[in-house]
Amino acid sequence: MLPTISETIGGILIAMMTIGTAYEAILERRAKKFRKHKGNNNEGKVVMKKDEMSKSDEEMMQSMDPCHSMGRMGEMFLSFSILTNGRKILDCGAPPKDSLTCVHGLRFLSLAWVIMVHTYLQIFAIAENKNLRTLTEENFMFQTVANATFSVDSFFFISGLLVAYLFFKSSAKPEGEAALRTPRALKPLSIEFRDIMVKFFTFLGYRFIRLTPAYMFVLGCAGLAMKWLKNNSVFEPISLDNVNCDKYWWRNMLYINSLYPRSEMCMLWSWYLANDTQFYVLGTLLLLLSSRIAASSLVMILISSCVTCAVISFHYEHVVSVKEPFILFDQLYDKPWTRIGPYIAGLFTGWFLHKTKCSIRMSKCVALVGWSLSLLVLGALVYGVLDANLGVTGSALYVSLGHTAWGFSLAWIVIACCCGYGGKMHQLLAVLQTVATPKQAHLLCLPHTSCCYGDDQLSDGGSSTSP
16 A cells, blocks of 8 residues: 555655754764864874865864765755754743844743633533533633634734844845945846845745745644544544545645635644745735835735625624634635734834834823723723624624734734833743744644644543443
8 A cells, every 4th residue: 555645744754854863963973072082182283194284274173073064965964853953942042132022922822822722622522511611601711712813813913023024124224334325226127026036935935944844744743643543543533634634735835725625624723824824925025026015005905804804794694602713714714815914913013113123202191091902902802702792793893803903902012012111011021932932832833733633532532441
């Protein structure tokens, strides 16, 4: 029987990781011996051959180092090494001085929220006491679970903010150079377009290389795990990954899986990565074309998104409910044209922070009003649904404006914290950002739902065989 796509991808990546880790371990052992030999040499002198007499000390020592000039093939294998990647991923050192620490704190809170909600949902999927679930859904605090869609909006906001902030920061010239520069000659339109496309595909390629290997590895593991559970658990897997990952893995790799129905998705929760990549393509392309074009285009896209959400909600006569938060998953929940609002809010926030250099002045009254309105909106969106009886019209307004309102409320928090008006909140977010770095957050987000699925199936199997 031929191996499946999941087995092939998983096997190749595991082999590369094994070879890369063994190769690095050998290099480190040789380097250790080399340094020890170098330190034991009398007065630091070494015996040189005749053709090495003309080399500088640095060149000569590099030529003797067994880790020097490993070649492209060696570098490729080392990129899969568990040792190097483990050190980088687990490094929780101090962030750079110009780091937006409050943003990374928000990322940690959003990640914790997502994992908590997925854990709840998986437990409810296998729970035998359905009456307890009904009672739990009537609890006021259960809205934290039911309205957790806004946790994903936080990720979209952060992504848009960092894309814009880092883009303008890397494009800005030093102050001295900006003052002395002379007007440059206009390039022909064809050359200008070519330069933009080169930069665009460079950015896109870097993102693809940075995200896809870990993503595909987890996808392969998810497919294999679901097949194993299908064959060994007495209960049917609640996920279709055992079928979909083999058939539709290429959609995930191209980051277009969110454009297809829920029933055809591999790793359902990966719709976020697809949407985020699609937003990245759009935002980067607009920023490269022109800031003015980007601003006007994004405003039009934002308005179109809000109108589209309202129309879809009216068409299906949707009523927001704590008990059925994902009732229109394919229509309203995961589609990029319904979720782009917070990302656009993040793009404008990143531009604003760069333009003001994180330095604005405001009175205490303005800061107090801003914080009050921001927290009021965030609280109302999450905890104002249970007894609201919104109806069809109210639900359409909630669906169309809620995601964007969440994004701009977070925008105030980030701006206030970065500009010195965050107080204790900024201190809290700065501490939380040390708990999980961006790399750790990404790697925690990918496999956690598969772990929940597996734990559910093993728990079911165990309980069913118990007396």
